[in-house]
Amino acid sequence: MRYIEFDKIVSSVESLCVSACYELSEDVLSALESAAKQESNPNAAEILKKLIENARIAKAERIPLCQDTGLAVVFVEQGTGAAVKLSDGQTLDDAINAGIEAGYEKEYLRKSVVKEPLKERKNTGTNTPAVIHHALTVGDKLKITVMAKGGGCENKSQFKMFKPTAAKVEIIDWVVDVVKQAGADACPPFVVGVGIGGDFELSCLLSKRALLRNIGVENNDEFYAGLEEELLSRINGLDIGPQGFGGDTTALACQVETTPCHIASLPVAVNIECHSHRHKSVII
Amino acid sequence: MSKVKQLKSVLSESEVRSLKVGDVVAVSGVVYTGRDMAHKRLCAAIDGKEALPFELEGAVIYFVGPSPARPGKVIGAAGPTTSSRMDAFSPKLVACGLRAMIGKGYRGDEVREALKKFGAVHLSTIGGAGALLSKHIVSAEVIAYEDLGTEAIRKLEFVDFPAVVAYDSHGGSIYGEK
Numbered sequence: 001m002r003y004i005e006f007d008k009i010v011s012s013v014e015s016l017c018v019s020a021c022y023e024l025s026e027d028v029l030s031a032l033e034s035a036a037k038q039e040s041n042p043n044a045a046e047i048l049k050k051l052i053e054n055a056r057i058a059k060a061e062r063i064p065l066c067q068d069t070g071l072a073v074v075f076v077e078q079g080t081g082a083a084v085k086l087s088d089g090q091t092l093d094d095a096i097n098a099g100i101e102a103g104y105e106k107e108y109l110r111k112s113v114v115k116e117p118l119k120e121r122k123n124t125g126t127n128t129p130a131v132i133h134h135a136l137t138v139g140d141k142l143k144i145t146v147m148a149k150g151g152g153c154e155n156k157s158q159f160k161m162f163k164p165t166a167a168k169v170e171i172i173d174w175v176v177d178v179v180k181q182a183g184a185d186a187c188p189p190f191v192v193g194v195g196i197g198g199d200f201e202l203s204c205l206l207s208k209r210a211l212l213r214n215i216g217v218e219n220n221d222e223f224y225a226g227l228e229e230e231l232l233s234r235i236n237g238l239d240i241g242p243q244g245f246g247g248d249t250t251a252l253a254c255q256v257e258t259t260p261c262h263i264a265s266l267p268v269a270v271n272i273e274c275h276s277h278r279h280k281s282v283i284i
Numbered sequence: 285m286s287k288v289k290q291l292k293s294v295l296s297e298s299e300v301r302s303l304k305v306g307d308v309v310a311v312s313g314v315v316y317t318g319r320d321m322a323h324k325r326l327c328a329a330i331d332g333k334e335a336l337p338f339e340l341e342g343a344v345i346y347f348v349g350p351s352p353a354r355p356g357k358v359i360g361a362a363g364p365t366t367s368s369r370m371d372a373f374s375p376k377l378v379a380c381g382l383r384a385m386i387g388k389g390y391r392g393d394e395v396r397e398a399l400k401k402f403g404a405v406h407l408s409t410i411g412g413a414g415a416l417l418s419k420h421i422v423s424a425e426v427i428a429y430e431d432l433g434t435e436a437i438r439k440l441e442f443v444d445f446p447a448v449v450a451y452d453s454h455g456g457s458i459y460g461e462k
Contacts, residue, residue, distance in 0.1 A: 047410060054416040058361075063415035067351045067361040067434075108360055110351040110434055121321075123433050152366045152388075152411070184459060185366045185389030187411035243410055244389065244459060245448070276412040 002140040003085050004284055006095050009144070012282050013074070013099025016146040018107045020278040021069045022062060024055040027214040028191075028277045031252040035189065044247025048189075051242070051275055062107075066276040069109040070148030072100045072130035075212065081140030082284075093132055096144070101126040112151065133205065141283050145212055148278040153190065154271075156182035159204055162266040168227065171196070171268055176234045178270045179251065184244020187274035191215065192235065192254040195269040197261040207271035210257040212279055224256050231256070242275075252277075293442075294342030295383040297403040303449045305456035309407060310444040311386070315344045317438040319365050322429055323373035330376055337428030337437055341381030347388075349434035350424070351414070359424045359440070361414030364388040367406065371395050378404045390462050391451050399453050408450035408458070420445040 024032075029052070036048035058065040074096050084092050104111055104127040113128060114121040130146075137143075158178045162171060175194055182190065195206025218225040231254040241247025252275065261267060289303070293313035303309070316338055318326065329336055347367055351360030367387030374385060375398035383404050388411035391399075399405060409417060421440050428437040450458045 050410055050413055050416060054410075054413040057419070058415040061415070062354065063418055064351045064361040065415060066412050067349060067363050067414040067418075068365070069351055069361075108352045108354050110349065110360070112349075112434070125433075150412075155366070183390065183462070184408070185368055187388065243408065243448075245408075274412050 002082050004082060004142055005085055006087075006090065008284060009084060009092065009095035010099040010102065012144060012284060013096050013146060014103040014106075016144065016280045016282060017072055017100055017103040017109070017148060020146055020148045020280040021064045021107070021109050023059050024065055025214075025277070025279060027216060028252070028275070029055055031215045032275065035249040035252060039247055039249050041241060041247035043245060044241045044249060047242035047245070048249060064109060065278065066150060067110055068112060068150040068152065069104065069127075070150050070278065071113060071154070072127060073147040073149050073208065074130045074132045075145040075147075075209065076132065076134045077137045077143040078134065079137055079139035079141045082142045084142070096132055097128040097130055100128050100130050143281060143283045145279060145281040147211065150187070150274050150276065153182070153186040153274040156186040156272045157207070157270055159200070159267070159269045162268055164264060164266045166266055172227070172231055172234060174268065175231055175270050176238065179235050179272070180238055180240070182272045183240050186272050187276065188240050188244060188251070189242055189249045189275050190251045191273040191275075191277045192231070192251050193271035193273060194231070194254065194256045195271070196256060196267070197259040198267060199261065199265065200267060202259060203267035203269040204271070206257045206259060207269035210255040211271060211273050211277070213255050215253040219256050221258075224258060228254050228256050291384070293344045295344065296342065297383070300383045300405050301403050301453050303405050303452055304454070305449055305452045305458050307449040309447050309449060311344065311407070311442050311447060312444055313442060315346050315386070315440045315442050315445070317348050317350070317440060318345045319347050319349050319435050320369055321432050321435045322437050323370050323377075325429055327373045327376050330380060338439070340377060342383050343381070344384040344386065345377070345382060346386040346440065350418070350438070351434070353424070359418055359421050362418040362421055363414030364409050364411055367391055374398065378402050386445075386447055390459060396451055396455065396457070399451055400455050403453045405449055405453060406451040407447035409445070409447040417445065
């Protein structure tokens with residue numbers, strides 16, 4: 001068993017959320033740059049260039065990319081040979097939340113979490129608790145990914161149960177319609193995460209997990225890679241464009257993840273992500 | 285979309301009525317921030333005939349919850365939040381003299397009717413460009429609902445803040461039917 005210090009987790013998570021909110025990942029920046037070159041609508045191309053300029057200013061002047069520095073969604077993949085040194089009463093989640101709190105406080109990130117959803121909605125003041133998803137894997141490493149997920153795009157995400165006999169085109173039509181409904185509200189150009197299979201909650205989780213894949217890396221199954229391509233082409237034919245003012249660039253990518261499901265079911269979830277797609281990972 | 289129109293608050297009805305969908309504008313002067321909770325409180329204050337924290341006649345509201353300012357800076361990132369979440373509240377504020385709102389995305393039919401009836405516009409700025417847009421804000425001061433934190437009402441001063449007329453006072457929308 002390999003032991004990892006509690007404080008190592010705290011400092012790693014702190015760095016991830018700060019870097020995510022100030023430095024646009026290389027994959028997203030390259031996708032914006034190539035979209036700006038290929039965009040046929042000059043107004044849309046100008047807006048894309050402003051988004052690239054926004055990323056430059058954010059990094060150089062230490063101003064967050066977006067004022068909505070997100071709900072921290074954390075994915076943990078823990079090798080069965082890796083353990084975290086904990087005191088009595090502590091869990092790995094405590095270390096993750098301590099890292100989020102430190103990063104958001106020290107680096108002037110917005111705290112956007114309320115303690116409960118309906119009664120008073122009082123801000124916790126720490127941007128915690130994070131939403132944390134755990135998975136066990138082989139090996140003795142611990143991989144942590146932090147996504148700073150904006151509220152505006154998350155609000156436009158949807159779920160639907162299809163009949164198991166549904167044709168591919170029915171799913172495509174629905175996903176495209178979800179993106180159309182998100183439209184100008186959710187900060188296009190998007191990254192569209194699609195989760196197919198599993199059950200009610202797993203398809204939603206998959207749709208978010210699909211966003212973690214770097215832009216440009218396609219599904220390793222030929223059929224689903226084709227589905228991604230077809231979806232992206234249909235989505236970019238919607239003429240929503242950057243800021244919703246029209247153009248060829250409604251999405252930078254569409255990423256599909258799948259998992260086995262019940263013979264009676266075909267659950268599909270779409271997680272809409274804005275162009276300020278903030279995701280950073282570390283392997284400890 | 286060619287010549288940039290200068291808009292300096294406080295805005296008059298005739299000034300706002302002259303704006304058309306697609307006009308590129310640069311907003312300067314005093315602008316108040318307000319998002320979900322602040323709108324709910326403003327409308328409750330109007331219903332209760334209480335004093336409002338600022339004069340609505342001719343005012344501009346920016347739908348934003350900025351990130352905290354670094355020491356020596358006036359504000360953090362300050363891009364728009366989704367305007368449609370304010371749809372239930374905006375008509376009442378427009379009826380009280382609000383002349384312009386700045387945000388992102390679509391507005392509902394009741395808001396569009398209010399823009400026509402009372403003479404107001406909805407301006408769209410670039411969602412997710414909070415770092416770039418913050419450079420057009422030269423002062424910021426919390427003036428009401430401080431307990432709301434980022435959602436408190438702030439009095440901002442804008443210099444040439446870039447936006448586009450997305451809904452005008454003649455029923456037009458930059459998004460077509462939507």
